[in-house]
């Protein structure tokens with residue numbers, strides 16, 4: 001205990017060991033208490049941070065499955081003959097669609113029953129854009145290249 005040393009040296013008539021014990025004991029308790037409090041505060045803060053980060057993570061990752069903020073419906077196709085999602089959503093009216101190819105194979109994108117309205121085609125990492133006017137309802141997006149729809153290039157489109 002470095003703090004108790006000067007007091008024990010100046011008061012030589014007082015028993016050294018008593019002074020050391022009486023001075024150092026409350027110090028130890030205080031230090032132990034403050035350490036405990038600090039630990040509790042640290043745990044509290046880290047727990048709060050964990051809750052906040054998990055909440056924030058949940059809200060930031062969630063919107064990707066729903067309607068994009070800029071109103072553009074993005075569909076990503078890849079060479080495994082699949083779309084990035086099984087279900088897309090869009091707002092009713094004129095829907096802007098961005099068909100992004102994450103690969104090289106030729107793919108197209110059609111809305112079942114509306115094949116005459118829009119056909120988007122991509123190849124070699126291209127992005128094709130188009131628009132289609134749809135009423136609220138459930139639609140099917142697909143690629144009509146032979147065998148692709150069956151392989152997984154089919155997705156739901158919910159128009160709200």
Ligand SMILES: [Cu+2]
Pocket residue numbers: 081106107108143144145148149153
């Ligand atoms: Cu395809």
